[in-house]
Amino acid sequence: MMLKHDFLLALRSFRRNPILTALMVSAIAAGIGAAMITITIYHARAGHPIWWKEDRLFAVALDNRGSDHTGEELQRHPEYPPDQLTFRDARALYRSDIPDRAVMMYRTGRVVDSGKPGVRPFGVFARLTTADFFPMFEVPMLYGTGWARVADTTPEPVVVLSKHLNDKLFNGANSVGRTVTLNGRQFRVLGVVDTWMPQPKYYDVTVGSFDVAEDLYIPFGWSTALQLQTWGSISCVTPDAKIGGFESLLTSDCVMLQYWVEISGAAKLRRFKQFVDNYTLDQKQYGRFVRPTNNYIVDIPTWLRLHDVIGDESRIEAVLALLFLAVCILNTVGLMLAKFLGAAPITGLRRALGASRKQIVRQHLTEVIVVAAAGGVIGLALARAGLWAIRVMTFIPGPDDSPDKRALAESLSHMDYRMVALAIAVSLLTGVLAGLYPAWRIGKAPPASFLKAQ
Amino acid sequence: MEIRHMLSALWRTRTGPILIAVQIAIALAALVNITYLITQRMEAYTRPTGIDIGNIFWVRSISYATDYDHKSAVETDLQWLNSLPGVIAAAATNSPPQTWWGIGMPFSASPDPKAVKEGARVYLMTARAIETLGVKLAAGRTFSPESVAPPTADFGAALQQWAPEVVITQALANRLFPKGDALGKPLYIGLVNKSAKIVGIVQTLQAAPISGPFEKFGNQVVVAPITPAGPNALYVVRTQPGRRSQLMAQVEKEMADRVPGRYIEQLQTLTKTASDTRNGMRTGSIVLGVVTVLVLAVSALGIFGLAVFNVTTRTKQIGTRRAIGARRFHILRYFLVENWLVTSSGVVVGCILALVAGVIMSRTMQTPRLPLYYLVGGVLFVWMLGLLSVLLPARRATEISPAVATRTV
Numbered sequence: 118m119m120l121k122h123d124f125l126l127a128l129r130s131f132r133r134n135p136i137l138t139a140l141m142v143s144a145i146a147a148g149i150g151a152a153m154i155t156i157t158i159y160h161a162r163a164g165h166p167i168w169w170k171e172d173r174l175f176a177v178a179l180d181n182r183g184s185d186h187t188g189e190e191l192q193r194h195p196e197y198p199p200d201q202l203t204f205r206d207a208r209a210l211y212r213s214d215i216p217d218r219a220v221m222m223y224r225t226g227r228v229v230d231s232g233k234p235g236v237r238p239f240g241v242f243a244r245l246t247t248a249d250f251f252p253m254f255e256v257p258m259l260y261g262t263g264w265a266r267v268a269d270t271t272p273e274p275v276v277v278l279s280k281h282l283n284d285k286l287f288n289g290a291n292s293v294g295r296t297v298t299l300n301g302r303q304f305r306v307l308g309v310v311d312t313w314m315p316q317p318k319y320y321d322v323t324v325g326s327f328d329v330a331e332d333l334y335i336p337f338g339w340s341t342a343l344q345l346q347t348w349g350s351i352s353c354v355t356p357d358a359k360i361g362g363f364e365s366l367l368t369s370d371c372v373m374l375q376y377w378v379e380i381s382g383a384a385k386l387r388r389f390k391q392f393v394d395n396y397t398l399d400q401k402q403y404g405r406f407v408r409p410t411n412n413y414i415v416d417i418p419t420w421l422r423l424h425d426v427i428g429d430e431s432r433i434e435a436v437l438a439l440l441f442l443a444v445c446i447l448n449t450v451g452l453m454l455a456k457f458l459g460a461a462p463i464t465g466l467r468r469a470l471g472a473s474r475k476q477i478v479r480q481h482l483t484e485v486i487v488v489a490a491a492g493g494v495i496g497l498a499l500a501r502a503g504l505w506a507i508r509v510m511t512f513i514p515g516p517d518d519s520p521d522k523r524a525l526a527e528s529l530s531h532m533d534y535r536m537v538a539l540a541i542a543v544s545l546l547t548g549v550l551a552g553l554y555p556a557w558r559i560g561k562a563p564p565a566s567f568l569k570a571q
Numbered sequence: 572m573e574i575r576h577m578l579s580a581l582w583r584t585r586t587g588p589i590l591i592a593v594q595i596a597i598a599l600a601a602l603v604n605i606t607y608l609i610t611q612r613m614e615a616y617t618r619p620t621g622i623d624i625g626n627i628f629w630v631r632s633i634s635y636a637t638d639y640d641h642k643s644a645v646e647t648d649l650q651w652l653n654s655l656p657g658v659i660a661a662a663a664t665n666s667p668p669q670t671w672w673g674i675g676m677p678f679s680a681s682p683d684p685k686a687v688k689e690g691a692r693v694y695l696m697t698a699r700a701i702e703t704l705g706v707k708l709a710a711g712r713t714f715s716p717e718s719v720a721p722p723t724a725d726f727g728a729a730l731q732q733w734a735p736e737v738v739i740t741q742a743l744a745n746r747l748f749p750k751g752d753a754l755g756k757p758l759y760i761g762l763v764n765k766s767a768k769i770v771g772i773v774q775t776l777q778a779a780p781i782s783g784p785f786e787k788f789g790n791q792v793v794v795a796p797i798t799p800a801g802p803n804a805l806y807v808v809r810t811q812p813g814r815r816s817q818l819m820a821q822v823e824k825e826m827a828d829r830v831p832g833r834y835i836e837q838l839q840t841l842t843k844t845a846s847d848t849r850n851g852m853r854t855g856s857i858v859l860g861v862v863t864v865l866v867l868a869v870s871a872l873g874i875f876g877l878a879v880f881n882v883t884t885r886t887k888q889i890g891t892r893r894a895i896g897a898r899r900f901h902i903l904r905y906f907l908v909e910n911w912l913v914t915s916s917g918v919v920v921g922c923i924l925a926l927v928a929g930v931i932m933s934r935t936m937q938t939p940r941l942p943l944y945y946l947v948g949g950v951l952f953v954w955m956l957g958l959l960s961v962l963l964p965a966r967r968a969t970e971i972s973p974a975v976a977t978r979t980v
């Protein structure tokens with residue numbers, strides 16, 4: 118009852134001062150809009166793609182750098198080991214049976230020939246990986262399964278397709294058991310991955326922390342059999358590492374594989390860490406691992422932090438937008454104060470007619486919260502429009518884009534219900550923050566002081 | 572003057588002015604640091620590339636047949652591309668310029684393994700590379716067509732047969748040979764343990780518009796006469812002005828079928844490539860710029876609002892002052908000076924904020940410290956903004972008639 122009365126009084130006050138009210142609403146709307154845009158971007162980049170398993174999954178990085186490494190002094194964190202492993206080290210660690218699961222992998226590419234008349238062959242990114250990839254990262258399967266571990270050492274002509282590739286080749290039908298032609302060689306389809314796009318792409322951040330998953334998964338055994346080159350990044354980290362043909366990559370100190378383990382239990386993890394350190398210590402006798410032992414076996418949040426997937430850009434944006442919101446709130450406080458004091462004679466009259474101090478404060482606070490809520494609603498719309506504009510600016514459509522790419526652009530600027538709830542909470546909080554002082558000030562004033570001036 | 576009265580009047584209604592001063596402080600800190608950040612980026616992406624971007628396109632073919640012969644494909648393609656009317660020159664390359672992808676390797680001026688090494692971007696290209704990119708030679712010549720190493724099966728093997736001659740950029744020459752005697756000297760190539768004679772120095776050839784601590788890697792480039800490895804091929808083609816789109820259409824239509832077992836995966840103007848490469852930086856700068864402008868606008872609005880409020884509540888006093896002899900100019904001056912005092916107190920706090928933010932940003936991003944003239948410019952700008960925002964209400968104050976003093980409001 119009283120609330121309704123307060124609300125009507127607020128509306129009346131807006132009509133008295135339409136320009137001032139519009140200014141306040143637009144200041145709050147702009148502040149909330151900008152803050153929500155940058156918080157949404159930040160939130161998307163700071164995602165936890167597999168949070169339920171964060172205590173069991175660990176990335177492995179070994180410090181096999183030589184005594185000096187070109188450009189190292191320029192790096193922000195020269196103390197971090199290289200983010201990938203060499204072929205020989207990955208294979209050596211893979212022999213350990215301490216982890217429940219282990220994955221070594223890298224990105225490569227294949228040309229798919231659909232065999233359909235009139236359809237030209239096309240290239241796709243492929244992930245060359247060991248069998249544990251699918252259970253370890255909990256890849257959702259639409260049809261079929263991954264392969265057995267035996268295919269990791271002896272190449273078996275089997276593959277797993279992405280949903281997008283399966284749509285393209287088999288019109289989305291269950292293709293398990295059918296064959297695909299990759300660079301002139303036949304492979305049998307074992308499974309099809311359902312829509313899957315963890316962001317950040319934590320399991321391989323070397324070619325961009327936010328990327329779509331590969332369209333094809335090939336058993337690791339094919340790595341040497343087909344001499345598959347990396348289509349990711351490769352870095353030679355000792356001064357005497359020599360780049361040569363594929364064979365030389367198998368023994369040189371050029372890192373190109375991602376390595377992950379799944380380990381449950383602290384004791385096991387300690388044992389595995391010990392195993393890895395012992396391995397690198399042992400390698401010293403061959404003149405490798407010349408630096409002090411510096412191996413990282415870290416969980417996903419740490420791994421993402423080491424690679425700074427959030428990035429300076431979105432951090433600066435978020436800080437700037439929050440400062441902007443602060444400026445908008447301060448501004449609203451100023452304008453509110455001016456408005457309330459301007460209408461003080463009316464308030465004084467109400468007080469004189471018997472309104473209590475509490476009622477006055479409540480009435481004014483209601484007015485501010487209505488302003489803030491209106492600003493919040495407009496701000497949400499502004500944020501949506503802004504995110505849309507950013508999406509248009511950053512997503513460059515290509516001739517043959519996988520739907521995943523569009524989905525990626527959208528997921529990085531997507532406002533989910535949590536963001537909307539946050540926006541509403543922030544706008545109400547803004548209203549309370551902006552209104553508290555002016556409402557208190559106006560409530561405190563003795564009624565006579567305002568009446569006198571009349 | 573009236574400053575003392577002004578200060579005491581300000582102090583009595585301090586809430587509004589303090590709020591404005593805080594806004595000004597934040598606005599100044601944001602303005603200065605974001606402007607500096609955007610300027611650094613703009614510098615990186617508007618810096619001359621040295622490349623004839625407007626007349627170049629590139630085309631990438633992917634092979635799928637097991638009997639595809641990369642060596643003969645590259646020979647056929649290059650011969651054909653170079654024979655097309657309207658083409659100035661065409662060359663095979665391992666990566667198109669103006670992208671983030673490519674090879675980086677360490678180089679030094681001496682065979683000593685302890686010698687200073689400099690990282691540089693490496694382009695493996697065929698004959699007429701310099702002409703194809705349209706870059707200018709500052710000294711020497713381009714590498715001879717005979718020195719170009721033939722294609723290999725993989726990229727590591729391609730690097731192993733490093734050719735006897737290289738062309739490098741002035742930026743790399745200056746780093747490795749500070750005396751300016753790079754031409755004719757051997758260049759030692761890390762990771763493959765070879766050396767090659769520097770036969771030419773290119774004025775500018777920007778690989779990518781990198782900003783920040785790695786900026787130099789965008790300009791330190793080595794062009795090596797090595798045919799890039801198969802089985803996929805990438806060609807850069809430079810056309811006569813105005814003929815690019817016509818030639819691209821022709822290449823798209825005719826090139827793939829000239830060699831069996833491959834298809835054209837991508838055909839793109841270098842203009843688009845260069846613009847896409849800069850896209851991320853541009854979007855970020857736009858977002859930051861827009862928010863900074865908003866901060867300034869809202870602060871200006873706050874000043875304006877406070878001034879309007881002050882003029883309204885002081886109507887009677889202003890009228891009284893006018894009635895007892897104050898000129899319009901004095902009223903105007905009062906508001907301008909009062910506003911300047913408020914703005915300046917915000918500016919003082921803002922300078923401290925800006926410097927602190929500047930130090931934090933240069934630390935984390937490893938960029939040079941915020942130059943002080945940005946701060947000076949920012950302070951002047953904020954003063955101007957403050958004056959402009961208060962001008963309109965102050966003008967309105969001068970129009971208050973002295974007769975108001977005699978009336979009750």
